[in-house]
Amino acid sequence: MDMNDLHQVLLLRQGPIHELTLVMDDYWQGYNCFEFQQIILHLSRNHTVKKLTLFGPYESKNIWNKLPKSVFALHHLTDLSLSTFHIDLPSIFNGFGCLGSLCLMYVKISTQTLLHLLSNCPSLKTLNLKIDESGDKCTINELFKCLPLIERLTMSGVVSKWLVLDSVAQELPTSLIHLKSLCLNQSCLSGAYGSALLLALIKCSPNLEHAYLEMKCDLDFSAIKDEYSDVWLEHLNKLRICFFRNSLETEFVKFMFARSPKLKNVSIFVAVDRTQDQSKMLETLFRTPRASSAVKITIWTV
Template sequence: MDNVLGPDLISDLPQSIIEIILTKLPIRDAVRTSILSSKWRYRWATLTHLVFDDKCVTLSHDKALVENNVAKFITRLLFLHNGPIHKFMLSTSYLQSSPDMDQWLLFLSRKDIKELVLELGEGEWFRAPSCLFACRKLTRLELVRCELDLPPTFKGFMCLKYLNLQQVLIAPDAIECLISSCPLLESLTLSYFDSLALTIHAPNLKYLCLEGEFKDICLENTPHLVAISIAMYMTDDIAEHFEQSSSCNFDKFLGGVSCLERLIGHIYFTKYLSIGNSDLGKLPITYHRLKLIELYQVSFEDMKEILVVLRLIVNSPNLQELHISGSSNSIVAAEAPDLDFWESESLSDSGFTFGKLKIAKITDMSGVPHEMEFIKFILGKSPVLEIMSVAPGVYVTDGRLNMLIELVRFRRASAKAEIIFIQD
């Protein structure tokens, strides 16, 4: 790029602009710019964002060779690097428990690292060294497939705002300690955890995503939560634990999240919330900010689960979008005891309406009585409803026409409400 024909406009750009350009390149190409000219020889060496993946070296069918080359490339780059490193991301299917990892993390702990993402390949899990906890300025930590032990001297990540742990082996008391030791934590993701009973203390938490086999979840100090996504998987041990539980899971999990705006509950979530609930009742809080509710695999053969759904939506006056997915055993649910519940005083009160609800999606339906009564209830209490989308389950072949005929007969509080019956 030393050009006698004219000025080198790119090389004369401010260092901050050049760093942005280099950051947009794959790390391998960013390092290669060192051969362009003497001005560019060490420009890459001051990059504050380092992102490594399988493409940072030439790939081959020899996995051991690739693993060795990736380790050498990262080690050499860190050895030549000059200045702070704010972000270090490693996503590779080749590196597993490499001894070089300990040295890299020790090096990064002295470089004011702020964002650390480690996503390693299948095989032997990486055991995080204690120097990881010396990264005092971390604001983001993502770990996939590793073992984590909190050292006795750990005082917390005082700056951490984003924590994502997937397939991480860590003791239950240690994970609770880790969460509570991050006073600025705003986003928490825990995925693929087994038989975990979890109590969360996180006063600044806004976003929570949980996926795994959870025996119990208690949100004790999360007043600023705005979004929750949760998927609970059931084992025989957890099912037995559910049956023996006498506490009110609804109140433990949702009793203190008055700022909630989005709630997405996947498999077994409503089953979990239904433990300990016996009636519709008056909640201690109203979800004034809750605008979106998605609940999947709700069993309409279980009155407790129906009550959970109603408890949520009736206490969400500003709800705008509702998505309910059914999972009823059509034979059992067809017996439909307690149908007079839908005519009870608590539900038939003429003063109550869903004043903001515009979109309702009801999917995987069997057309059993309680499901149809639920749809009838939503249609009759939603004066501004625009779309009611209903989709039978793929296993439902008989009775679709009868379901559609019954739907169009229901009274609609909204003159604009359109019923869309999805056949696919």
């Protein structure tokens, strides 16, 4: 069904539309972009949509279609997922008072627009971010202040392109006290920036229950024992880590073992160069003191 046919079906529909997914492939983008905008406008005027998923066409790198601003008139949304769009807010935006879940993947959005959007989603509990282009930057504290109720946070891609760590990252004034699930993947954790970002998040998330972390090379956890000795992850019960063979990354795992008294399941995916290195690393991890006596460790090596 093309966009024109779908538009006609929606015009004839008299019943409610609570959930809708639209995918604009290259064909639709070329011939039916106007119809796509009309569909969103029709929904904003005639239906109380609760869940909306929109996939824009991916033409080439650094090219995004603009998201119809009528999306921001869908005030009853509880779940919103947007992919491959250039996002800009309308001049008058009253917020999404009911929005509990927001997913922005492969989008172009300025950090000021992002902060304005997030600060007007007072019920937001789940956030998934992968920003391809922003044009400006915000600090980690500015971001956290917009997420007072966040429970599930996922960040992907090169976060350092748009998110700046504050001068003293380990002393964050904003605590993510409701955060239960943290996922950092696809180059989030790389180099000194990545280790500082991870430790800042760990320190200000005392009620974290689940963590999934993809670690790249050159992370630095050499000062973790001294500077983060007061961290105590009392509720963490599931930890999943992917990393390359690195003694400092192993230090982070040992730190998490020692600071998580309720830890039950640990999955570690690690790439090692030699069998000797693999055996040494495994021996180190299995002998590491643990705050939890019930922890089960599973390790995969490649």
